[in-house]
Amino acid sequence: MPITQELTDELIQFLRDYYWEEIGTLAIRFPRDQKSLYVDYGDVYRFDPDVAKDLREQPERMLECFNEALRYCDLPVDVDLTGAHVRIHNLPDSLDVEQVSRHRNIGTMLDIRGQVQKVSAVKPRIQTAVFECQRCGTQTEIPQVGDQLAEPHECSGCERQGPFVLVDTASEWVDHQYARIQQPPERTNGGEGETIDVHLEDDLIREFEAGDRITLTGVLDIETATEKQSRSFDTTVDAQAVVREESDYEDIDVENYHEEIAAIASGEKGDPYELLVDSINPEHKGDEDIKLAIGLQMFGGWSRGGRARGDSHILLLGDPGCGKSTFLQAVDKLAPRSTYASGKGATAAGITAAAVADDFGDSEWGLEAGALVLADGGIACLDEIDKVPEKAVSSMHDALESQKVRVNKAGINATLNSRTALLAAGNPSEGRFDPFQSRAQQIDLGPTLMSRFDLMFMVSDSPDLADDREVIDHMIRSRRAAAKQELGDELTEEERQSVEPAIPAETLRAYVAYAKEEVTPYLPETNSDAREYLREEFLKLRLANEEDQENPVPVTFRQEEAIERLAEASARVRLDDNVSKDDIERALTLVRTSMKQVGIDPETGSFDADVIETGQSQSQRTRRKRILAIIEDQQEITVAEIADIIDEEETKIKNDIQSLKNRGQVYELQGQLRAT
Template sequence: MDFLRTYYREEVGKLAQHYPREQKSLYVDYRDVYQFDRDLADDFRKKPDVMFSHFENALRLYDLPVDVTLDEASVRIYNLPDDIVMDVPEVSRHENIGSLLAIRGQVQKVSQVKPRIVDATFECQRCGTPTSVSQFGEKLQKPHECQGCERQGPFSLDSSASTWTDHQSARVQQPPERTQGGEGETIDVHLKDDLIKQFDAGDRVTLTGILDIEEAGKDHKRDFDTSMDTRAVVREESDYEDIDVDQHMDRIEAIAGGEEGDPYELIINSINPEHFGDDDVKLAIALQMFGGWSRDGKKRGDSHILLMGDPGCGKSTFLQAVNDLAPRSTYASGKGATAAGLTAAAVSDDFGDTEWGLEAGAMVLADHGVACIDEIDKVNGNAVSSLHDALESQKVRVNKAGINATLNSRTALLAAGNPKEGRFDPYQTRAQQIDLSPTLMSRFDLMFMVSDSPDPDLDREVIDHMMKSRRAAAKKALGLDLSEEERQSIEPEIPEEVLRAYIAYAKEEVTPFIDEDDNSTQEYLREEFMKLRLANGDDEDNPVPVTYRQEEAIERLAEAAARIRLSDTVTKDDVDRALSLVKKSMHQVGIDPDTGQFDADVVETGQSKSQRDRRKQVLEIIDDHDKVGVEKVADIMETDVDKVKNDLQQLKNRGKVYEINDGELRKT
């Protein structure tokens, strides 16, 4: 009572004014208890059930100036010291059973809210005498005998005379970026009364509560499962609370200010250093991790990147590097991935008798970070369709089994995959060979086509770098001295922990945009984008121009470039970096395989103007000639037979041509 009067007089008064409709609990800072009496704080740690009972009893006996009784009010302890705040893998230890502790983690799944009985009143069906039984555990406890006739029932539950509370279960996991690969450990938590519905799947939380034990199964083994009886919930206010930015701030400012060299080059050399070359891809990934910023959730600031290419080109190593570097990240493989695994879904759960729960997938779990999805070409159709909304609006909507929820997926997607036939076909456009729907492709700001084409000079450099990296890794493992060249082949220019703090600080504190007074930058962006729009001239037969999506992509990437300098102003140099990447991406996807030139229509439709013209000519030849085959068509057109074969296969796939006896072709 003395503690409440000394530290929480005003808070108790506010609780009394708003109890029970608007407020039902008194939140008490553990550090206040510790300052008042260290022994009292220690008792809270060791005997939390007893101490909660004492504090709540003191709250009921508190002399209030208004005619209010706080009979059902709860006391909720929060802000435990760091040595009591644990990661999920540290919790389920025998020494923690029955103790007050705090868990820091990410919500993987939440159940629906259901009523739970606290004190059950039973009526004897023989004599009608009511008997009250306090409830503990998961199973309903019935009276042993009637207090009236002293018989052993039968009894029926009197729901109106019983005491109830709202109850919800949740599963909290170790955040994905802190699992060191693999799936994070989890723990189930129970919430009741005013703690329900305080978070959604995907949220980062710190929960204070008491560690309980539960029998693992019904065969009475000696092993027990653990769960938490939650007593307080605090959602993270910062997106990167776990990262100690202050420790690295001097180094971050030195890098951003150019004191250690070009900051862009330093970051490029710090991303996947064992992978030789592909600096454009590394710069794009760097800008993706720093990101642009969202305007009130209406305009996304995150850039999505697709790496498509031949097997063995190192695409997966980029995803693994980003998963290690990004302050928040998830990693998923497209093989067997479901919609729930990628976005979120209502799923049949295993929280006791609850039938459905809301489970977060990779895009939601990486909120404010990067989701890395490998083998995206192998994701099933339903899962891919679920990505559309998550990528553009950055929301995941779930409407199933009575669950109607909208979860945040303010996430950048880095995806990798292989062409339709495993390797690129030189006779088809790259866009045709990406086995993704056009609507999903349009969500990517940048697409890089990584091909494995023999090049003697480049191959020698790659092989030398691979051998150097492997030798350096061996010498490092054996504790031998490394040359500067060897060190650079395996170690990043910027240490991983510094770069993570750098990204976190920039995303939290820096909000760059093109200033309205900076006419030169605005005009430069406008004119350069207009050049892209008119990349193929003004002829009316030219393909569809670049869409306005690319302009937004350029701005997002330019903002990220400014963030690397820790600048709130986007400059022409930032726009130039963004433009360079967008142009290279568009040219890689939009190259006409016949002319070797860029064709914007390839980006939009997957087919070049020259291909359309040539296939139109093929159809005309088939229509004009009897008993015509592939060789004759190629001879008339004076072109390569393999190229004609490819065109005919595409026309067959579209139902324009069919083949009869002896390879004779006919129009449908």
């Protein structure tokens, strides 16, 4: 359809019929507070299918006509809408990022669903350049197209070929920005998702930040050819409209699973918590506590609109070959929103976010989102956390606690959301657990990062004939069942349970999404029994011995918050807004199990929460204080002499002295220990 006055009049009528009130609001707010009128594509189609079709196939010319129609509308206030935009959005079909760069899409209007990986700084871009002839002073206007500045061929006054100088104050400018949109991690089937670069102008700039999920309407274009351009062209998208996702789980059709979810939550199909445990990594035998903890982590506590953290962070630490990574891989597949990263070679940008040098557009720096930001609203799975560089680890502290990532570098000052639960796995500092040292002392993460984890589970490979026989039988059965599934053979009930989750993966994804969107659990004032039970049980954790309350165990109040988060997640499994005493007991059991695994003093075999907070038991600290006092008193003394005085194994004394050396309290010279 050609651009004619008849078409312009038709579009004016459309705007009057469908958007008259919105145009009035725009006229009042233009240009300081609002510059665009968002028009639903469905309204255009209902008005005239031919216009809608031309809008998809000839977007640039049709949008120009829409903008012209907007300027010619009779407005309720006296204002000139020159420079206002009509922005079409909500096309009937949206594409994933990996579907965009196809030849059939070039020059057409598309809806693209994706996640913002990176944004550039905002810079001015010239639209109409005014050049002044240095010989006669005549000014010439040159409309600018493409990325290279176009100058006049000759002066319109003296007809000479310059020289010319740009008159910036007389030229027309617009703010612009580049962004890189990627396929969301959970829809990539592993590996890096495809990306597409997007150009934004005027009021579309800063409409989103790195990590945001968006639906972007734009026109696919090919980059300008160079002198030696190959036959393959890179593509970009000229953005026309941007809409942020309002829900964290818009891509999950929960409606299809409502009845099944309700049946599971109500207990019609069995205990929902047992079903949840049996649905997580069924190929892995045992570790029911870990499976329950991960299940509750997926459901999460209630964040109260971002005012309190609702996400639980879990650390799995253990010997190689114990199946830690299989839990991360299972969650990455099950969680409605997730990312998967490895600590090897990780950077701060790869885990949180950072200002990085641009490799697109014309800016020097851009803001790039890492795994915790990309998983906003879901779970970030971080394998080999023990191999994460120290600089990257320090960037995680604030991201895990406040769930914000702050970037202030190279002129970029931004705060990104990282409302993400972290499921991390790693190995002990020496590769395998040493039974003669505390578990916490073998976690090479630092107490600050360790304190961010609500639960820590130690997975060790200790031979046990009965347990090992059961695990081997399960492994053989699972592998046989997988083979029979591939061949289309019928499975026995036992074989089916070894490979198939109790709750199908798609149902569980919808279950978690529905619970997190619709259920807001908390501990009500009316439930005094549950509140008192939580208070008294937490005080028991705070006190080393109820009969001897002069010896407090330094359990911090972070554990209380962890208990409430897990109890709220437990209530969400039942789709219940009220946290019950059973929910609190379920959470307390997990917290106690976690604390005991980490906080056992290997010398006494008893629980000592100091091990969790400091990596040292009370017996270790007492002995090290005594060793330091002996060295300070004797001035020069050997390890063997200290072992004789204390009447302790020399290996323990060497370990304690090494710790004192690391802290700069003692040093050794020619075999003699001295205090600093």
